[in-house]
Structures are given as C-alpha cells and as structure tokens.
Amino acid sequence: MAPGLLIYSSMVVVPAIYSVVLSFFKWNGIGKITAVGFRNYVNLFTRDTVFQIALKNNLVWIVLTLVFTTSMALGLALMLNRSFKGRTAYRAIFYFPYMLSWVVIGIIWKWIYNPNIGFLDEMLKLIGLGHLNITWLSDPNIALYCVFMAALWQSTGQPMLYFMAGLQAIPHELYEAAEVDGAGTWSSFVHITIPQLRETFVIVFATLVISAMKVYDVVYVMTEGGPANSTQTLASYMYSQTFAFSNLGIGSAIATVMMVVMMVVIIPYVLFTTKQD
Amino acid sequence: MKKKVLSLLLTLALLLGLSGAALAQESVILTFWTPTWRQAAEEPIIADFMAQNPDIKIEATFYTSEDMKSKTKIAASSGTLPDMWYNWGGVLADFYAENGLILDLAQYAKDNNWSEKYLAGAMEQCTYDGQLIGLPQNLAGLVMYYRVDLFDQFGIAVPTTMEELEAAADVLLKNGITPFSSYNKHMMRYHEALLEYYSTKEEHDDLLLLKADWGKSEAMTKSFKKLKEWYDKGYFPADILASDTSTAKMYVYSGASAMIMENPGMASEIVANNYDLAQYGWFAFPSSPEGKGRVSAYAKMVQFNKNISDEKLAAAMKFWDYYYSDESLEAHPAIEQPTARIGAELPENYVLAQGLLELIDENGSYFTMDLKVPAEVMAKYFSVFDQVLLGTIAPENAGAEIQIDVENYKLNN
Numbered sequence: 001m002a003p004g005l006l007i008y009s010s011m012v013v014v015p016a017i018y019s020v021v022l023s024f025f026k027w028n029g030i031g032k033i034t035a036v037g038f039r040n041y042v043n044l045f046t047r048d049t050v051f052q053i054a055l056k057n058n059l060v061w062i063v064l065t066l067v068f069t070t071s072m073a074l075g076l077a078l079m080l081n082r083s084f085k086g087r088t089a090y091r092a093i094f095y096f097p098y099m100l101s102w103v104v105i106g107i108i109w110k111w112i113y114n115p116n117i118g119f120l121d122e123m124l125k126l127i128g129l130g131h132l133n134i135t136w137l138s139d140p141n142i143a144l145y146c147v148f149m150a151a152l153w154q155s156t157g158q159p160m161l162y163f164m165a166g167l168q169a170i171p172h173e174l175y176e177a178a179e180v181d182g183a184g185t186w187s188s189f190v191h192i193t194i195p196q197l198r199e200t201f202v203i204v205f206a207t208l209v210i211s212a213m214k215v216y217d218v219v220y221v222m223t224e225g226g227p228a229n230s231t232q233t234l235a236s237y238m239y240s241q242t243f244a245f246s247n248l249g250i251g252s253a254i255a256t257v258m259m260v261v262m263m264v265v266i267i268p269y270v271l272f273t274t275k276q277d
Numbered sequence: 278m279k280k281k282v283l284s285l286l287l288t289l290a291l292l293l294g295l296s297g298a299a300l301a302q303e304s305v306i307l308t309f310w311t312p313t314w315r316q317a318a319e320e321p322i323i324a325d326f327m328a329q330n331p332d333i334k335i336e337a338t339f340y341t342s343e344d345m346k347s348k349t350k351i352a353a354s355s356g357t358l359p360d361m362w363y364n365w366g367g368v369l370a371d372f373y374a375e376n377g378l379i380l381d382l383a384q385y386a387k388d389n390n391w392s393e394k395y396l397a398g399a400m401e402q403c404t405y406d407g408q409l410i411g412l413p414q415n416l417a418g419l420v421m422y423y424r425v426d427l428f429d430q431f432g433i434a435v436p437t438t439m440e441e442l443e444a445a446a447d448v449l450l451k452n453g454i455t456p457f458s459s460y461n462k463h464m465m466r467y468h469e470a471l472l473e474y475y476s477t478k479e480e481h482d483d484l485l486l487l488k489a490d491w492g493k494s495e496a497m498t499k500s501f502k503k504l505k506e507w508y509d510k511g512y513f514p515a516d517i518l519a520s521d522t523s524t525a526k527m528y529v530y531s532g533a534s535a536m537i538m539e540n541p542g543m544a545s546e547i548v549a550n551n552y553d554l555a556q557y558g559w560f561a562f563p564s565s566p567e568g569k570g571r572v573s574a575y576a577k578m579v580q581f582n583k584n585i586s587d588e589k590l591a592a593a594m595k596f597w598d599y600y601y602s603d604e605s606l607e608a609h610p611a612i613e614q615p616t617a618r619i620g621a622e623l624p625e626n627y628v629l630a631q632g633l634l635e636l637i638d639e640n641g642s643y644f645t646m647d648l649k650v651p652a653e654v655m656a657k658y659f660s661v662f663d664q665v666l667l668g669t670i671a672p673e674n675a676g677a678e679i680q681i682d683v684e685n686y687k688l689n690n
Contacts, residue, residue: 026689029350029351110524114524116514116516135519136519137518138519222519223519227519242347243350244346246350248354
C-alpha cells in the first residue's frame with residue numbers, strides 16, 4: 001500500500017495541490033514569483049471575456065455531451081444488443097471513429113464543412129439549398145455546434161461499448177417476468193434497463209464530463225478557438241495562458257476552475273446514485 | 278608461456294579499453310532541441326558531422342512545433358535547458374533573453390566577424406536590447422506568390438502599386454477567381470502590409486513595440502477599414518475564418534485563388550509537389566504609396582544556454598559552420614532556405630524565391646507582427662480582427678479594443 005500511495009501522491013496529489021497553490025501567484029515560470037491572493041480568479045470571472053466564453057462553451061459542451069452522446073451511445077447499444085446478421089460488423093463500424101485520433105477527426109470534418117468543396121454544401125446544392133451559403137465553422141453562432149458534431153461522431157463508440165457491457169449483464173429473467181406481467185417494450189426499458197444500467201451510467205457520465213471539460217484537440221484542429229474566440233474552451237485557454245503567454249498563475253487558476261466544475265457535476269451525481277443503491 | 282602471452286594480451290586490451298574510455302570521456306557532448314519538421318534534414322547532417330568529428334557528440338531531440346515551444350519554457354523554469362535550441366525568433370526568442378537564460382553572442386560575433394558572414398537584416402532580427410540572442414539560421418520574407426497563367430488569361434500585369442493590386446483583384450473577382458488566399462491567422466499578413474502602407478516606418482515599428490497607442494493610430498483604422506472592404510467584396514475565400522494554411526495554399530494550386538502572401542517555403546513546396554513552375558511567380562506587396570516598400574520578415578535562429586562552456590561553444594560553432602558549409606548544403610538539400618549567410622546561393626528547389634533576399638536588402642524589413650507583439654496581445658488582436666470582418670466591431674474601434682490588452686500587458690509585465 002505504502003509504495004503505491006507514495007507514487008500516487010507524488011505523481012497526482014502533490015502536482016494537483018501545487019497547481020492550486022500556484023493559482024494564487026503571479027509567475028512567468030522563471031522570474032520573480034509574487035503572491036496575488038484571489039486576483040487571478042477575480043480577473044478571470046470579472047474581466048476576462050475569453051475565459052467567460054470558454055467556461056460557457058465547456059458547460060454547453062457538457063450538456064450536449066450528456067444529452068446527445070449518451071442518447072446516441074445508449075440507442076446504438078440497444079440496437080446492437082439484439083441478435084441480427086452482421087451485428088459484429090456494425091459494432092466495429094460504430095466503434096471505429098473512436099480509434100481515430102482527434103487530429104484525424106478534425107481534418108475529416110473540416111473538409112466536410114468546407115464551404116467551397118465540402119460534402120455538406122455539395123449536399124445542400126444537390127437538394128436545391130445551395131443559396132444558403134452556410135460557412136459552418138466561420139460562423140461564430142454555429143461553429144461550436146459544428147465542432148461538437150465531429151466530436152459526437154468520434155466519442156459515441158466508447159460509451160456505446162460500456163452500455164453494451166451493461167446490457168449484457170442484465171439477467172434475461174427480469175425481462176421474461178416483465179413480459180409475463182404484461183409490460184411492454186417501453187415499460188421494460190424504463191423499469192428494468194435504465195435502473196439496471198445505473199452503475200454504467202455513473203461511469204459513462206463521469207468519463208463524458210471529464211472529457212467534455214478537457215476538450216481541446218478537436219477544437220484546436222478545426223477552429224483554433226475562433227472565429228472571435230467563439231469555440232474557445234478552458235483547456236485551450238489554459239494552454240495559451242500557461243505556455244503562450246507565460247502566465248502560470250492564471251493557467252493554474254483555470255485548471256483549478258476546471259477541476260471544481262468537474263467535481264461539482266460528478267460528485268453529487270455519484271453520491272445520488274450511491275444513495276439509491 | 279601461453280599464460281604469459283594471454284596476460285600480456287589481456288593487459289593490452291585493458292589499456293586500450295581504458296584509453297578508449299578516456300578518449301570517449303574527453304569528447305564534447307552537445308544537447309540540441311529542434312523541431313520534427315527539420316528532422317529529415319538535420320539527422321543526416323548531425324551523423325555526417327559526428328563522423329568527421331568523433332570528439333563531438335550531438336544529442337538531438339526532435340519536438341513538434343507546439344511541444345518545442347512548451348518544453349523549452351518548462352525546461353527554462355526548471356533550469357534544464359539544452360546547450361542549444363531552435364527558435365522562431367521575435368518574442369519567442371526575446372523571452373529567453375529577458376529572463377537571462379541565453380548566451381549573448383554580441384562579443385563572439387564581433388570577435389569572429391559575423392558581420393561578414395551573416396546578412397545584416399538577419400543579425401538585426403536576432404538582436405534584442407543590444408544583445409545578439411541567437412545564431413541566425415534563416416531569413417524569411419513574405420511576398421505575394423501568384424498564378425502567372427491566371428494573370429495571363431485575364432490580361433493582368435504584375436501589380437506594382439496598391440491601385441494596380443486592387444484593379445487586378447477586381448478583374449479576377451469578375452471572372453470567378455478569389456483574388457487572395459489566406460486563412461484567419463495569416464490574414465494578419467495582409468493587414469500588417471496595409472498597416473505599413475498607411476503608416477510611417479517609425480509608427481509601424483512603435484506599434485509593434487507597443488510604444489505607440491493602437492487606439493489613436495489613424496493607420497490602424499485605415500488598414501482595418503481596407504481589409505474589411507476587401508473581405509466584404511469577396512477578395513478572400515468564404516471559409517477564411519476557419520481555414521488553415523494547407524487549405525489556403527490548395528486554393529492557389531487548384532486555381533480557385535490567384536494570389537497568396539507567403540514565406541519562401543511556398544517556393545520549395547511548389548517544386549516538391551511537381552507543380553508547373555511556369556505557372557507561378559512572385560511580386561512584392563506594394564507596402565508603400567510609391568510601390569515597393571519594406572517587407573514583413575523574420576529570422577529563425579539557434580539560441581545557446583548561458584551556462585554553455587567555452588569548449589562546448591567552440592564545438593557548437595564548428596557544427597554550425599559545417600551545417601551551412603558548401604559541402605553540407607550540397608549533400609543535404611533538405612536544409613531550410615533561404616539561409617541567413619551572406620553569399621549563400623539558393624538551391625534549385627528554391628528557384629521561385631530568387632531575388633527575395635535582395636528585395637529585403639534593398640527595401641528593408643519590419644518584424645512580422647505575431648513574432649514581435651506579445652502572444653497575449655496577439656490573442657486579442659486575432660479576436661478583434663475576426664470581429665471586424667464579421668462586422669461586430671467597427672474598424673474605427675478595433676485599435677482601441679486591442680490597446681486595452683496592450684495596457685493590461687504593460688501593467689502585468
């Protein structure tokens with residue numbers, strides 16, 4: 001136990017605490033380090049408009065992820081849990097995007113969204129809607145949602161696998177008994193499948209919230225946070241503050257905010273589901 | 278007898294081994310960090326150099342551009358910088374000088390007549406606060422690469438003034454060709470050229486050094502206005518705000534766009550991709566009301582750790598002399614060009630960049646904006662820039678918006 005604890009402490013706990021401590025200082029990583037109290041946090045929340053956009057975008061991303069990624073993953077898992085010809089091939093097809101790196105995903109979708117020769121605009125032209133001239137990623141009002149679509153395509157495979165594993169662990173007798181009692185498909189889904197998948201939901205929600213807070217690569221490849229910071233996220237802004245602007249204190253403050261947001265979302269949910277157990 | 282011979286041989290082997298080890302210990306080991314996109318060129322150079330100089334060992338580590346920037350900063354904070362490292366120049370290089378982490382090469386350069394070895398423009402770009410903060414490697418300037426065939430097809434002469442450039446753009450636009458290609462971050466290149474056009478040299482330099490007020494600069498307003506006008510007229514591709522450098526170049530290669538403001542890498546790329554050389558040419562952006570003006574330029578460099586020993590520095594300089602020697606340039610055609618050395622000839626694959634260094638020499642240069650203005654201010658600049666194009670910030674207010682962040686930067690640094 002002791003060596004494991006020591007390694008965990010030195011690799012995770014101490015750096016995390018150090019990062020929180022650093023958030024109360026002004027430091028460029030080399031020169032003089034100055035204590036500034038809560039000034040980094042106050043500035044972020046009151047003056048830094050880019051941080052505020054990034055925080056809002058991350059919260060939107062969490063909601064989109066929890067609603068759409070979870071629904072898509074569960075829907076696909078339910079579909080692929082049935083017995084039909086070619087089921088294994090379909091499982092592989094739906095899981096495949098997850099094996100691609102974010103950079104590849106970003107490049108593929110960037111081409112799909114290209115307003116001159118992209119798939120989407122060509123499709124619009126085919127159905128007579130070419131006059132819409134949607135610039136997708138260049139439009140700050142829809143750019144974030146366009147990037148999310150790419151992320152959705154990539155990230156559905158993993159939770160789908162979790163749900164499939166969870167579905168296969170549900171005893172079939174429960175469905176048989178429900179059928180005898182006259183329960184329909186929807187009733188079985190609500191009263192058997194969902195409650196039985198509670199633990200799977202905890203894992204899926206936790207991993208999705210964490211990845212939603214850390215989203216960076218796909219945004220960087222597709223929009224670099226633009227246009228006009230409309231797709232900026234906390235992770236990308238933290239990177240900029242720390243490494244591009246050499247503001248280690250502000251970068252650490254953003255990292256701390258990210259950690260707190262994750263805990264605020266995940267801890268109550270885990271506690272709630274544990275209580276229900 | 279056999280035993281005696283055996284012990285003699287063993288003793289000899291031991292002595293040879295020890296002397297070999299001693300020799301190995303005497304060799305100079307240089308640590309060097311450099312980007313991955315230079316790996317193909319630099320690995321064979323290093324191997325050849327070490328084969329010729331067995332007493333010098335170069336331990337090169339290759340990082341992606343982003344890693345290179347972050348890892349050198351992390352190493353700087355933990356005191357583990359290598360003996361020498363690549364740097365893009367500008368504020369990225371100034372950072373290490375500001376924090377006293379690099380060797381000032383001014384005296385070394387004076388003692389070794391670097392003024393006869395390196396282009397004055399490159400030396401100037403590697404100077405910060407009176408210090409020579411790196412060994413100049415490359416001098417790059419931004420010019421307009423254009424499609425000769427499209428210009429010929431529509432009877433357009435190479436523009437030499439702003440009026441001619443706009444007239445050419447209008448003809449192209451009328452014929453369904455997007456005049457200028459670029460992507461959001463590189464749109465800055467057009468803007469800074471317009472800023473140079475509307476301002477005096479002194480004002481432009483002072484703006485870049487944050488000595489002049491961006492909010493009170495008439496040239497800033499005029500340049501933003503002109504850019505917005507060009508954007509609204511359709512001079513740039515529709516996806517400009519979310520595009521990237523390869524897509525921007527692709528529009529030129531495919532003939533969808535006719536011009537692009539690029540560095541000399543474009544010239545070698547055209548050759549590397551086997552495009553028809555006759556279809557491409559370049560001209561200087563008319564950055565002054567008289568026509569040709571100063572060119573946006575930057576110098577890439579190698580910086581040296583302030584703690585480097587004299588012995589290591591001598592070995593390092595030997596390496597860089599070899600790196601850019603005629604022998605090496607001939608053996609390693611992948612070396613990045615144009616080099617910052619006086620009299621160095623451009624290789625065949627840079628035939629399209631011929632005359633570029635002479636242009637800089639003749640007209641002078643200004644620092645490429647994102648390499649001189651602090652990254653923090655540039656982040657605001659890019660955001661304001663997007664908003665000007667999108668119409669959410671008026672060009673008249675753009676400079677003042679950026680000045681807010683200039684003031685914040687000054688306050689915090």
